Amino acid sequence: xxxxxxxxxxxxxxxxxxxxxxxxxxxxxxxxxxxxxxxxxxxxxxxxxxxxxxxxxxxxxxxxxxxxxxxxxxxxxxxxxxxxxxxxxxxxxxxxxxxxxxxxxxxxxxxxxxxxxxxxxxxxxxxxxxxxxxxxxxxxxxxxxxxxxxxxxxxxxxxxxxxxxxxxxxxxxxxxxxxxxxxxxxxxxxxxxxxxxxxxxxxxxxxxxxxxxxxxxxxxxxxxxxxxxxxxxxxxxxxxxxxxxxxxxxxxxxxxxxxxxxxxxxxxxxxxxxxxxxxxxxxxxxxxxxxxxxxxxxxxxxxxxxxxxxxxxxxxxxxxxxxxxxxxxxxxxxxxxxxxxxxxxxxxxxxxxxxxxxxxxxxxxxxxxxxxxxxxxxxxxxxxxxxxxxxxxxxxxxxxxxxxxxx
Amino acid sequence: xxxxxxxxxxxxxxxxxxxxxxxxxxxxxxxxxxxxxxxxxxxxxxxxxxxxxxxxxxxxxxxxxxxxxxxxxxxxxxxxxxxxxxxxxxxxxxxxxxxxxxxxxxxxxxxxxxxxxxxxxxxxxxxxxxxxxxxxxxxxxxxxxxxxxxxxxxxxxxxxxxxxxxxxxxxxxxxxxxxxxxxxxxxxxxxxxxxxxxxxxxxxxxxxxxxxxxxxxxxxxxxxxxxxxxxxxxxxxxxxxxxxxxxxxxxxx
Numbered sequence: 001x002x003x004x005x006x007x008x009x010x011x012x013x014x015x016x017x018x019x020x021x022x023x024x025x026x027x028x029x030x031x032x033x034x035x036x037x038x039x040x041x042x043x044x045x046x047x048x049x050x051x052x053x054x055x056x057x058x059x060x061x062x063x064x065x066x067x068x069x070x071x072x073x074x075x076x077x078x079x080x081x082x083x084x085x086x087x088x089x090x091x092x093x094x095x096x097x098x099x100x101x102x103x104x105x106x107x108x109x110x111x112x113x114x115x116x117x118x119x120x121x122x123x124x125x126x127x128x129x130x131x132x133x134x135x136x137x138x139x140x141x142x143x144x145x146x147x148x149x150x151x152x153x154x155x156x157x158x159x160x161x162x163x164x165x166x167x168x169x170x171x172x173x174x175x176x177x178x179x180x181x182x183x184x185x186x187x188x189x190x191x192x193x194x195x196x197x198x199x200x201x202x203x204x205x206x207x208x209x210x211x212x213x214x215x216x217x218x219x220x221x222x223x224x225x226x227x228x229x230x231x232x233x234x235x236x237x238x239x240x241x242x243x244x245x246x247x248x249x250x251x252x253x254x255x256x257x258x259x260x261x262x263x264x265x266x267x268x269x270x271x272x273x274x275x276x277x278x279x280x281x282x283x284x285x286x287x288x289x290x291x292x293x294x295x296x297x298x299x300x301x302x303x304x305x306x307x308x309x310x311x312x313x314x315x316x317x318x319x320x321x322x323x324x325x326x327x328x329x330x331x332x333x334x335x336x337x338x339x340x341x342x343x344x345x346x347x348x349x350x351x352x353x354x355x356x357x358x359x360x361x362x363x364x365x366x367x368x369x370x371x372x373x374x375x376x377x378x379x380x381x382x383x384x385x386x387x388x389x390x391x392x393x394x395x396x397x398x399x400x401x402x403x404x405x406x407x
Numbered sequence: 408x409x410x411x412x413x414x415x416x417x418x419x420x421x422x423x424x425x426x427x428x429x430x431x432x433x434x435x436x437x438x439x440x441x442x443x444x445x446x447x448x449x450x451x452x453x454x455x456x457x458x459x460x461x462x463x464x465x466x467x468x469x470x471x472x473x474x475x476x477x478x479x480x481x482x483x484x485x486x487x488x489x490x491x492x493x494x495x496x497x498x499x500x501x502x503x504x505x506x507x508x509x510x511x512x513x514x515x516x517x518x519x520x521x522x523x524x525x526x527x528x529x530x531x532x533x534x535x536x537x538x539x540x541x542x543x544x545x546x547x548x549x550x551x552x553x554x555x556x557x558x559x560x561x562x563x564x565x566x567x568x569x570x571x572x573x574x575x576x577x578x579x580x581x582x583x584x585x586x587x588x589x590x591x592x593x594x595x596x597x598x599x600x601x602x603x604x605x606x607x608x609x610x611x612x613x614x615x616x617x618x619x620x621x622x623x624x625x626x627x628x629x630x631x632x633x634x635x636x637x638x639x640x641x642x643x644x645x646x647x648x649x650x651x652x653x654x655x656x657x658x659x660x
Contacts, residue, residue, distance in 0.1 A: 041590045043492050043576040048499035052561040052574060112559015112574060112591030119556050123539040130538035130562055186532060186649055187568035336570055338523075338645055339660075342510040345518065348474060349506035350499055351570060359499070 002399050004087045006152075006389035009382070010223040016386060023379040030372020033365035034109045042112065045366050050350050050358035051332045056110035059370030062207065062324045063103030063377060064137075064178055065200060068171040069208015071096035071144065073235075074151075075171070078164025083402045084231060087392040088216070089164075093148040094384045095212055095377075096171070100140060102377035106369055129180050136174045143167045152389070175201045182327065189266040190331035195256065199249040203323065206242035210316035213239065215378075217310060219385060220395070228397030229304075230404070236309045240297035243316060246323075247290040262337075265355070269334050270326065274357065277330035280322045289319015333357040456548040457598050458626040458654035459613070460636045463521040465620035468509070473522050476615030477505045480599060482583040489577045502573030502588075504596040505612055510660065519660050522612065522621070525550055525571040525596040526645060527654030533563035533572065542593075548626070548654050551597040559591040568646045571595045598623075626654065 009016070037044055047054040074092035077085030108114055124131045147167045150156040179200025185191040213235055220227050254271065257263040270281050293312040295302075302308040335344070335352020344351045350358065385391055398404050478484040481504060488497045505524040511517070531550045533542045541557035544550045552563075564572045572595040575588055582588050585601035599610040613621040624633035642656040 038591075040489070041577040042574065043489055043497060043500050046496075047574075047576075048496070049502070049564070049573050050499055050570070052564040112561070112593070113557065114559075116556070116558045119539055120558050123541075123556050125534075125537050125540040127535050128538045128562070130536065130560065134538065181562075184536070185566050187566055332565070336568065338569065339510050341514070342512050342519075342660075344508060345511045346509035347506060348471065348508070349503045349523070349570065351506075351508055351523075 004399065005393045006087075006090065006391060007393050008387065008389055009219060009385040009391060015222075016382070019382060020379060023375045023382070026375035027372050027379065030368050030375070033368035033372070037110075037365050037369070038114065044363065046361045046363045047366075048350075048358070048360070051329060051360035053328055053332065054110075054360065055362040055366035056106050056369050057328050058321065058324045059373050060103045060107035060110070061178065061328060062321055063099050063106065063373055065175060065204040065324070066207040066211050066320070067096050067099035067103060067204075068140070068175045068178075069204035069206065070099055070212050071167060071171050072205055072208055073212055074147070075164065075168040076238075078147075078161055079168040084234060084400060087395060087400060088212075088231075089151050090148060090390040091216060091219075091385070092212060093144050093151065094390050095215060095381060096144050096208075097141060097148075098377045098380040098384065099208075099211065100137060101380060102373040104137060105376055106373035109369060110366075129177060129184055133174075133177045133181070136170070136177045140170060140174050143170050171204075172201060175204045178204075182331070187336060188331055188334070189263060189337055190270070190327070190334055193253065193256075195249065195253050199246075199253060202242065202245045202249055203320065206239065206246050206316055207320040209235070209239050209242055210313040210320070213309060213313045214317070215381060217306065219391060225391065226394050226396040228395055228400055230397045230401040231395050232306070232309060233304075236297055236303060236312065239312065239316065240294060240303075243290055243293050243297070247286070247294070250285065250290070262340075265337075266334055269357065270330055274330060274333070277326055277333060277357075281326050281330070284319055284322020285326055287319075288315050289323055293319070329360055333360060451545050451547045453546040453548075454627060456626040456654065457603065457623070458527065458548060458633060458656070459598075459610070459621055459623040460633050460640070460642055460656050460658060461521055462620050462622075462640070462658050463519045464659040465618040466507075466520045466522065467618055467620075468518075468520050470520075470618070471507050472615040472617060473612035473621065474503075474505055474507060476611040477524075477596070480611035481586045482581075482588065485581045485583070486575075486577070486579050486588075492577075497576075500574075500576040502575060502594065504571075504573070504594075521657060521660060523569060523571070523645075524612075524655070525567075526569050526651070527596075527598065529652035529654070531651065532566040532568065532649075536562045536566040538562065545600075547603075549598050549600055549603075550595075551600060552592065552594050554587060554589060554592045554594070557592040559593065561593060563593055567595075568649055568651070 045054060071092055073085055074089035076082050077089045108117060120134060143163070144167055147163050150160040150163050176197045179197035182191040183194055183196030217227065254267060257267050270277055272278060293315045296308050296312040297303050299308070334357060335355060338351070343355065344353050347353050352358065483502055483504060486502060488494065488501070505522050508521055508523050510519045510521070527548055527550050529548070531542070531544055534544050534550065538560065539556045539558055541553045542563045543553060559574070561574055564574060572593050574593050575590050578590050579588050588594060602610065608624065610623050613623045622633045622636045624631035626634060628634060637656060640658045642658040643660065644651070644653045644656055
């Protein structure tokens with residue numbers, strides 16, 4: 001293994017500025033969508049008093065979950081001492097910060113009163129998992145920034161490992177906190193389950209790594225850097241394990257629910273009768289998000305190609321969005337079980353008359369806000385790798401593989 | 408010299424009296440004006456716990472008197488559909504504090520009607536999850552929202568087991584002084600808190616119910632009508648499994 005050198009992203013200026021312009025335009029459109037929604041109020045969205053969290057939350061939660069997962073690559077190098085991952089750490093830290101920034105931007109801009117963000121920073125109810133998350137998120141920015149500094153500055157090298165371990169522990173807490181937003185909700189049938197927290201952690205592993213792989217391969221390809229097969233094979237195998245773990249948690253979550261009679265109606269809704277939610281569960285969460293990527297990754301021929309790895313990562317990301325949609329929107333669309341043993345036959349406030357699900361169709365401004373968050377993530381990442389030395393000059397096997405000389 | 412001095416003393420006394428009159432008079436006025444609302448000068452205590460008992464047998468099919476009364480009392484009827492809004496979508500977005508629900512027993516087919524609103528839990532999930540503390544429970548048992556620090560995150564709406572809360576989806580042009588409301592905040596039934604704080608002892612929904620299905624009062628006072636009724640008739644809490652100790656109880660459902 002040779003000494004690793006890092007350098008700024010060297011793509012041509014016109015291409016770099018062109019990309020920033022496109023991303024900037026998407027962000028500007030998202031900005032207009034926010035202005036439109038905040039100026040008019042949420043009546044211009046598809047959100048109602050029944051489905052209170054909509055498309056912005058799907059994007060925000062995906063990005064926040066992926067943020068903590070993106071840091072894993074650095075953690076494996078630092079906390080678990082795997083040398084081959086060390087050159088990947090800087091980009092991992094950067095993506096963690098940018099994904100979280102994008103996710104939080106979307107979340108905050110969908111608040112009924114986004115101007116009161118200062119109140120959220122000064123008034124705390126410490127029994128609220130949301131309030132803990134404010135600390136977990138801001139703490140994450142600070143710790144990861146410190147982590148990146150210590151990675152980049154050789155003088156701080158002796159503190160690099162403890163900060164890396166601390167960042168790893170912190171990211172576990174963060175995703176546990178995000179999962180618990182749903183896990184702690186006793187009111188709704190689809191939530192109120194302790195498995196939500198570890199399931200979100202494992203989802204973050206998969207989504208974060210998939211995003212990392214896509215950004216890494218794009219950035220390297222764009223300015224002609226080399227990634228060796230050894231490293232790619234390791235990363236894609238790791239993705240395979242994470243995706244398999246997501247699938248395992250999915251199976252356990254639904255099997256547990258199916259065992260208890262009280263959850264049968266909810267399970268029938270998600271697995272069989274839920275229309276769009278059933279389609280997104282089987283087609284998106286299970287097939288696109290788990291089974292097809294696993295098939296590609298472990299296929300002897302497909303799994304060895306770069307196209308296969310890109311396809312698998314893309315599918316994991318798309319399946320991830322479907323997963324979050326089923327959890328967030330599907331969980332709200334299912335009527336609350338207020339009167340066990342009885343059917344609501346009439347209601348003045350849409351209580352799920354005759355078991356009918358709550359209606360929700362996302363509006364364009366909501367989707368634009370979410371896409372703006374994604375564009376913000378990419379823009380911040382591209383600026384980061386352009387101005388600072390986040391990318392190794394080469395990840396070719398003779399550089400990155402510690403066992404290269406022996407083989 | 409002495410004359411001048413005396414004049415000076417007289418002038419001084421006159422001036423003092425005038426100043427005193429100017430500074431005390433508004434206080435006297437204020438005191439006399441607010442004499443009826445004396446409780447407002449003291450903090451609410453837990454000596455009282457407001458609550459109600461709803462008899463579903465008395466609640467009539469198709470009657471929405473309590474809903475209309477609540478809408479009027481709390482200015483919900485002033486919340487107009489924004490121009491250009493889709494009517495069926497707006498119906499799902501407009502705020503409601505109380506609603507009429509009809510239930511059918513799955514086994515017997517018996518139909519029951521009842522009004523649903525905030526159940527004023529002793530341990531409210533909406534208060535637990537609120538990040539800023541905007542969602543709070545008063546010492547006298549009323550669960551409500553401090554609209555100055557509500558950031559509009561809607562986590563309370565996710566957490567409420569009774570779907571009792573509404574988000575204000577649009578600008579509200581006209582509002583009542585005792586029920587301020589603004590776009591982007593969450594709200595729900597507050598047991599007509601403005602009435603109680605002004606010394607009244609009934610809610611608008613109770614007053615409007617011709618069938619006497621709603622008995623409201625102090626749950627801590629064993630002599631109150633609601634306590635007497637609760638003692639006399641069997642009653643249940645909705646989602647009693649959550650052990651939230653609701654302030655609103657139901658009989659005959």
